[in-house]
Amino acid sequence: MSKRDAKDSMNSQATLSVSDDSIAGMLCDDSRVEQAVRLIMKKYGEPLYWHIRRMVVAHDDAQDVLQETMINVYKYRSTYSNEFPLSSWLYKIATNESLKLLKSKSTGMVSVDDLGDSLKETVRDEAGPDADETLVLLQEAIALLPTKQKMVFNLRYYDEKSYEEIHQIVGDSVNTLKTNYHYAVEKIKNYITEHQL
């Protein structure tokens, strides 16, 4: 590891150790808001990107949604309450922005859930040629899920959030979330079993 890489790595570690409370404090201080945004991007940028990407699938859409998410973090920073973890607030904004984009794409359709087939096609386009077939099938199965089940599954399976955290992000009761996750898992298993050679 070069000297520069080592320094970058130390900076990253220092960023990750900055507490969410400190970041939230900076966010409310006008003179430190840009520093707060940089810290949020360093600490949560990647998980938020992947959360969005799993919802909207295409990278270009994920890029737009992540940018809008961060602008909304700045615009609505005064609405953040310490009652909830900062990460839940960020995920909530990212989820809402993802849904907003999907809704804008579903004009003329009955609901966002009707986008399933087009999202499934995008999965194939976006997956690299060397992508693992089972992982592509898993993403196709997720793309076909109803939006609520998709959100719950992604947050639980990939982000390993507790049902309490998912409740803070999505808003449904814990029991409803558990039911949604259960149905999502069943549908995904059936899809992969049917389509796997």
Add this chain to the structure above:
Amino acid sequence: MNEFDLESLSREMPFRMPEHFMDEMTEKVVSQISRERQHQSDGVGPKELDLESLSREMPFRMPEHFIDEMTESVVSRISRERRRHTERRLYAWFAGAASVAAVAVLLLHPFGSSLNVPDYDSISQCASIDELFQNMSSEELGLYSMMSNYYGD
């Protein structure tokens, strides 16, 4: 009108079940179960997918340096927003201050005393129209007659 008596109707269905349906269905189900059992004992049958054993890796890629570039883009957009917000506040402050200044000038400047406003008090004190005419100078009378000719009586 007599109420229709549902109870009096026969419980018979208007559809028919194909002949030997039950026997054939029983055979089908039993043979399917025995096939499944055979597959399970051979270890060939469709195994249930274990999602937990799958990798959490995504089959998509994130472009290199994407997060750093996005951070710069977001921060510069926020700086622009903040600058615009400050400018808007300054503009609003100047507009407010200018309005207050304009009102103050109108109120405090002695325009009122120099304006040639008729003295209605002295008019009301005149005993009659004749007295008013008597008090008029020759130029005012000339002006009055000219205006009377122009506008009529």
